[in-house]
Amino acid sequence: MxxxxxxxxxxxxxxxxxxxxxxxxxxxxxxxxxxxxxxxxxxxxxxxxxxxxxxxxxxxxxxxxxxxxxxxxxxxxxxxxxxxxxxxxxxxxxxxxxxxxxxxxxxxxxxxxxxxxxxxxxxxxxxxxxxxxxxxxxxxxxxxxxxxxxxxxxxxxxxxxxxxxxxxxxxxxMPREDYASGLAEVVKAGFIADPRILELVEADPAGAARPDGPHTRELVERAVRVKAEVVSADLRESGLREILNYGHTLAHAIEKAEDYRFRHGHAVAIGMVYAAELARLAGRLKRDDVERHRAVLRSVGLPVSYRADAWPELRAAMAIDKKSRGATLRFVVLDGVAEPGRLEGPDEDLLAAAYREVGR
Structure with a gap:
């Protein structure tokens, strides 16, 4: 640095x-x-x-x-x-x-x-x-x-x-909420690959939420480095690059439901909490790690829930997500911090149960 x-x-x-x-x-x-x-x-x-x-x-x-x-x-x-x-x-x-x-x-x-x-x-x-x-x-x-x-x-x-x-x-x-929206992708990089990002945010969330914060360049560089390492190995999203879509399956559905007037990072923040709950209910992620998602995201001003009544519309939108293969819905999930994996074709009851943890 x-x-x-x-x-x-x-x-x-x-x-x-x-x-x-x-x-x-x-x-x-x-x-x-x-x-x-x-x-x-x-x-x-x-x-x-x-x-x-x-x-x-x-x-x-x-x-x-x-x-x-x-x-x-x-x-x-x-x-x-x-x-x-x-x-x-x-x-x-x-x-x-x-x-x-x-x-x-x-x-x-x-x-x-x-x-x-x-x-x-x-x-x-x-x-x-x-x-x-x-x-x-x-x-x-x-x-x-x-x-x-x-x-x-x-x-x-x-x-x-x-x-x-x-x-x-x-x-x-940048307006504060727009800057926070970008932080969602920084935090995502922390959860999928670089826990040091999470530690920097947790140590000084107020500083992380400001463009002039003490660690701005380091946070940007670390997030860029995570993405660079992934896309260097997989430009065309044939495998590894999919991990960059952590939280994006539900996020893109929310954006579509909101006619793209919803901030991308806000949608990704909600989507990451949903993916974490999905992994927990599938027996793959500890509850403490799920709560860490909520705590880190809230600390920098990001939302962690969405409308409870929106599930039917969101589920329909997810059906044409780019990560789907045919009729099989695929999610990037975590087996632990910096341990990304995939969940293919989850049961509909599991999908709905995870959303109930996010809906408000």
Missing amino acids: TGPHARVRVEGADPYDVVIGAGVLDELPGLLGDRARTVAVVHAEGLAGFARPVCEAVARAGYAAHALPVPDGEAAKEAGVLAGLWSRFAGLGMTRTDAVVGVGGGATTDLAGFAAASWLRGVPAVLVPTTLLGMVDAAVGGKTGINIPEGKNLVGAFHPPAGVLCELSSLAT
Whole structure:
């Protein structure tokens, strides 16, 4: 954790670095390559002020920088917005050697990455996540995509970026609840792989819940390192990478039920408690570990329950979860802290019983 920047390598067929710290935008020109001429800077509308220095850094390096605003949040991840970007890329005359820079939260980087993956069958993308959730989850791993009415992230592509720049100063203006939402993915990394994350949060939950907390960079770096190690070994979610979906089966169902107006991290927090209860009822996880889920998540301001009457709707939504195989529902569960496993085809009574522990 020493030095001005932390650097995490994501290995694979197309390796890249995730750079974490203050002043990391200086590395942007070096990631765009010497063949690019035009750079499309896709940014959330509300981040025009942050996108400006990104465009300036690109322009100073001799590229033609074009700021392309898109709607804030999940409203960006729609087919119409994606088609609009394709038209704008065509208008800029973007070729296969040109590049896309995605600036914003996870929704924006998901969209920008998919636009890059699909334009001319793939152009380079550099991602500049500006939220905690974007830094530790969406921007790392090469998964890109959009939502459709039938579900979240059902249309997309694997497209590893040329690099990811996590400018920690961008976290300072995040609303408290949005920052807490990102902490859900940090805590998830602690439960599935790195218990030191949990210890840091438990030792100082108030500090963990602040962007200027004493361990912010370490928490971000540790969460990124967990994801990097997993996706380096399994880019296309053929096995190991599934553990990153801990809590996400119920979470995605909640998001769909809420028409994607529910914070992703809040849904993941509830989903992790549900998965923990499922594992406990299946005889695989101790009650103390389940209660640790609730305690850690509550300590940083995250929810651990959802509407009791929502189960029929949530169960129907889970049927088309991406982790399902045919008619078999699959869950990532824990056999202990940092001991992830899978639960396939659980009994319907077990599923409902676990939800009763979460419903309120």
